Amino acid sequence: MSKNGISLGLALAFTSLASTAASYAPDGRSNAMGNIGVATADYLVAPLYNPALLAVFHKSDDIGILLPAIGVNAKDADSSLETIMDLQDAIEEFENNPTPSGQATINGYLDDLDGNAPVNVTAGVAFAIAIPSNNVSVSLxxxxxxxxxxxxxxxxxxxNSDVEVTGFGYSELGLVLAKKYTIYGESFSFGITPKYQILQTYSDTTTIEDFDLELEDADTEVTAFNFDLGAVWMKNNFRVALAVKDLLAQEIKSTTNKTYEMTPQATLGLAYAAEYFTFGVDVDLTEQTRYVELDDNTEFARVGVEFNAWHWAQLRAGFEHDLQDTMEDSLTAGIGISPFGTLNLDVAGSYGSDNQVGASASLSFTF
Structure with missing residues (x-):
């Protein structure tokens, strides 16, 4: 396969991952702010972070539509994909014209790949339709x-060398219910999300010559019913929030005997949210297990900030640190454009190193 061939394979992988695709939240605003959101997300994307925030909205908000939000993250610690592309070109040239120097080039690339860390690519998509209300706010x-x-x-x-590709797919459809309360003079919001989940695994082993990242048919599938819970305490511009996602633990095992676990994940959020400035911190209180057989657990501490220019444009930045050291520290940044307070376009990027990057964008309409 040529370099163009694997590039096309990657492009198709990103498309298929996003369309088939839980913790990954493709959201241009929060992704730009270090992926915080438990205390800072707006009501439209509240289902992705904390259902209680659905009841925290402006008086002018009547209905919101998020369509779509998309994102991709990639980690390739040892630049394996680039090496594989160069190796595939060298193999094609060698098979057309076998020479000792061509064989030496191939062996050199194989030596570079030997012992490399796995390549990890994550892509996702989301949508939401929210109706805020002083009675009960609702979002699908x-x-x-x-x-x-x-x-x-x-x-x-x-x-004789090969590449094993293991994939996990997750999708959910949920209905969020949230309401604001005054308890002993203090302002609280509580939310719950009953949701339907689909978990899928993918597995394939190919020669290096034929490798691409495109995933095809799932080899196992599990469906489940689950819940998210959330709460927010608000005092002037300060907020303290707690979200617990996936209260009922789930697991799925692939045909290659790799087990993916989804355990309850609790996250604490602290924020100062004013009209033109927002600052927030999110800290995971539990690990996310993911693949049992791999050392890939994650547990994040995140911080982010947003400057709002009279609700027409936003500048955002953030930082996230994985307490389990699976992912490298990442810097995030992004902008938002919100003319007339109706159309909202948010884009974000993240950088951990030359081999760990991400990007996301979301388009929403509020009325």
Whole structure:
């Protein structure tokens, strides 16, 4: 396969991952703010972070539509994808014109790949329709993501070496209910999300010559019913929030005997949210297990800030640190454009290193 061929494979992978696709939340605003959201997300994207925030809205908000939100993150610690593309070109050239120097080039690329860390790509999509109310706020939403992990095993010669691709797909459809209360003079909001989940696994092993990241048919699938819970305490411009996602633990095992676990995840959020300035901190109180057989647990501490220019444009930045050291520290940044307070376009990017990057964008309408 040529370099153009694998590039096309990656492009198709990103498209298929986003369309088939839980913790990954593709949201241009929060992604730009270090992926915080438990105390800072607006009511339209509240289902992705904390259902209680659905009841925290402006008096002018009547209905909101998020369509779509998309995002992609990639981690390739040892630049394996670039090496594989160069190796595939070298194999094609060698098979057309076998030479000792061509064989030496191939062996050099195989040495570079030997022992490399797995490549991890995550892509997702989300939508929401929210109706805020002083009685009970309601939102119908859906989201999903897929993680694709590829691991190269180098043996004697390129024809004996292979790439194992393992994928996990998650999608959910939920109905969020939230209401604001005054208790002993203090302002609280509580929310609950009953939701339907679909968990899928993918697995494939190919030669290096034929490798791409495109995932095809799932080999196992599990459906489940689950809940998210959330609460927010508000005092002037200050907020303290707690969200617990996926109260009922789920797991799914692939045909290659890899087990993916989704355990309840609790996150504490603190924020100062004023009209033209927002600052927030999110801290995961529990680990996210993910693949049982892999050392890929994550547990994040995040911080983010937003400057709002009279509700017409926003400038955002953030930072996130994985307490489990699975992911590198990431800097995030992004902008928002919201003319007339009706159309909202948010874009974000993240950078952990040259080999760990991400991007997301979301388009929403509020009336």
């Amino acid at each position: 939403y859906g989201r999903g993501y897929v993680e694709a992990i590829s691991k190269v095993t180098v043996r004697s010669g390129y024809t």
